[in-house]
Amino acid sequence: xxxxxxxxxxxxxxxxxxxxxxxxRGLTQDKVVGQEGLIKQLSGKILERALEAEMTExxxxxxxxxxxxxxxxxxxxxxxxxxLLENQSATIEMPRDRNGTFEPIIVPKHEKRVPLFxxxxxxxxx
Numbered sequence: 001x002x003x004x005x006x007x008x009x010x011x012x013x014x015x016x017x018x019x020x021x022x023x024x025r026g027l028t029q030d031k032v033v034g035q036e037g038l039i040k041q042l043s044g045k046i047l048e049r050a051l052e053a054e055m056t057e058x059x060x061x062x063x064x065x066x067x068x069x070x071x072x073x074x075x076x077x078x079x080x081x082x083x084l085l086e087n088q089s090a091t092i093e094m095p096r097d098r099n100g101t102f103e104p105i106i107v108p109k110h111e112k113r114v115p116l117f118x119x120x121x122x123x124x125x126x
Contacts, residue, residue, distance in 0.1 A: 055075065
């Protein structure tokens with residue numbers, strides 16, 4: 001059995017399933033990697049989803065759940081933040097909590113660079 005056939009039979013992972021939903025025909029380089037391209041948009045959306053998951057973990061209940069009623073802390077909107085990615089920036093919405101105790105890990109407060117990119121830059125400087 002050829003390598004291509006073995007790969008076809010392999011179950012697709014979640015990322016491949018998501019990518020199957022995108023029509024890549026006719027996409028230009030700019031539409032993929034440009035200033036408002038697909039990669040920038042996906043990066044921003046992934047960071048926002050990760051931040052929402054962190055907020056859910058911090059508060060202990062899902063968004064719109066009644067479990068958060070009268071618990072002393074709740075979601076309190078968003079703050080817009082520009083973060084630096086590998087070769088461009090993205091504007092994301094950072095969730096806030098009413099008590100101001102939410103300390104995100106994926107995009108820390110007062111940081112412009114995502115920690116992964118900071119680590120890469122430090123390792124390049126060494």
